[in-house]
Amino acid sequence: MAKAKQKKNKGAAPEKVESKPQSPKIRPLSSALVPRTKTHKPRPLSVASPPARVIVHLMRHAEAQKKTDIFGPKLRDPSLSDVGRAQCSTFVEEFKDHQSHVTHILCSPMKRAINTAVVAFPDVVGKSLTVYAMPELQSLDRGPGGIGASFSRLSKKYRVKEGEMPKVDVTTFGRKGWNDKEYGAWSPSEAHRRVDFIKGFLRGLLAAATSKIIEVVIITHRSFLKQLCRSAKTGFMVFSTCALFQDGELRPIGDRELKKLRDGESLSLEVPDEGPKEENG
Numbered sequence: 001m002a003k004a005k006q007k008k009n010k011g012a013a014p015e016k017v018e019s020k021p022q023s024p025k026i027r028p029l030s031s032a033l034v035p036r037t038k039t040h041k042p043r044p045l046s047v048a049s050p051p052a053r054v055i056v057h058l059m060r061h062a063e064a065q066k067k068t069d070i071f072g073p074k075l076r077d078p079s080l081s082d083v084g085r086a087q088c089s090t091f092v093e094e095f096k097d098h099q100s101h102v103t104h105i106l107c108s109p110m111k112r113a114i115n116t117a118v119v120a121f122p123d124v125v126g127k128s129l130t131v132y133a134m135p136e137l138q139s140l141d142r143g144p145g146g147i148g149a150s151f152s153r154l155s156k157k158y159r160v161k162e163g164e165m166p167k168v169d170v171t172t173f174g175r176k177g178w179n180d181k182e183y184g185a186w187s188p189s190e191a192h193r194r195v196d197f198i199k200g201f202l203r204g205l206l207a208a209a210t211s212k213i214i215e216v217v218i219i220t221h222r223s224f225l226k227q228l229c230r231s232a233k234t235g236f237m238v239f240s241t242c243a244l245f246q247d248g249e250l251r252p253i254g255d256r257e258l259k260k261l262r263d264g265e266s267l268s269l270e271v272p273d274e275g276p277k278e279e280n281g
Contacts, residue, residue, distance in 0.1 A: 052243035052267055054202050055215040055258065056250060057098065058232045059239040060222050062087040062120070064112040064145070076144040079111045080119070087237045088119040095239070098215075099123060101262060104205060107219035109133035109178065110148045114168055117219050120237070126167035133170045135178035136197050139221035140188040146221075148179045191227045198228065202244050213261060243267060 062084035065075055080088070105121060107113040117131040125131055133154070139146040149157075151174045160166040181187050198218075206214050222234045229250040232240040241258055242250040257267055 052245045052261065053213045054206050054244035055101075055213065055253075055261055056202065056242045056244055057102075057215070057217045057239045058225060058229055058242060058250070059217070059219055060225055060234055060236055061108070061110075061113045061116040061219055062091075063236050074144050077111045077148050078145055080115045084112070084116070084236070085119060088116060091120045091237045092122065095120070101215045102129065102217055103209070103211070103214045104216045105129055105131045105219070106134055106137060106216060107131055108137040108139065108148075108221060108224075109135055109154060109170055109174065110138055110146075110221070113137070113219050113221070114170075116237070117217075118167055120219075121217070126165055130166050131168045132173060133168060134173045134198075134201075135175050135186070136194040136201075137218065137220040137224060138178070138186070140181075140191055140223035140227070141221070142181045142188065147181070151176045151178060188223075191224065194224070195227050196248075199244060199248055199250070212264060215262075 061080075063081045064084060065078035065081045099121065102121075102124065105117055105125065107117045114131065114133060118125055121129070121131075138148060148154075151170075154170040154174065158166070158168045158170045160169075178186060184190070185193070202214075202216060205216065217239075218228075220228070225232050225234055229240065229242055229252070231252055232242070232250075240252055241254075243253050243257070243261060244250050253261070253267070260267060
């Protein structure tokens with residue numbers, strides 16, 4: 001009877017096992033370059049942090065056309081306004097003492113962020129440095145102004161001639177579907193994963209660098225900037241200089257601490273308060 005039962009089971013069709021579809025995930029850009037990261041809780045006040053070797057200048061892009069009465073907020077992926085371009089020109093003078101120290105420039109793939117990077121760093125972009133556009137740095141806004149161009153469209157626009165140093169690289173870290181924010185990896189609810197990814201990416205840059213310290217400019221949007229560093233300033237073209245510590249936190253530093261880091265000295269900082277609240281730019 002047992003043998004008959006086995007024969008019956010043997011001839012039966014295999015049982016179907018239903019599986020839930022997996023939600024899209026952000027894949028590591030380079031497993032060799034970017035280490036896996038975990039969410040870290042901030043250390044309590046007055047606890048000394050480990051030495052930092054990553055300097056990050058966080059900044060919001062210059063004013064976009066959607067902030068003007070002529071275009072308004074319904075304009076999709078707006079470029080810079082005339083005021084925004086003037087802000088970039090002013091920034092060039094304000095940042096001139098830091099520009100030679102910059103080793104990397106990262107920005108959102110949205111038009112206003114890319115244009116800010118190119119116009120605000122004319123002495124290095126396309127000469128000694130290339131701006132790398134990263135979808136992880138895009139806005140959290142799901143309105144028209146927060147939806148960027150498709151990956152294929154960006155690739156065609158920023159195609160580089162052979163032998164020419166690119167001003168902007170949108171393909172190395174570009175992803176198809178990066179501008180679909182309705183659900184999954186690029187939705188606003190997944191912003192914390194993007195924050196962890198960027199911090200891990202910065203540590204990966206340091207690991208791959210020949211120098212003992214790296215200095216990175218990140219150009220992003222107000223909504224993501226506050227996720228990346230709660231105490232960061234969010235005005236147009238107002239940069240916050242931070243250090244990335246080994247506990248995974250980005251903390252603002254002053255000119256004195258910045259000089260120490262550039263001179264190869266270690267820092268021991270207390271965790272600052274969140275800072276004064278600012279109006280939306």
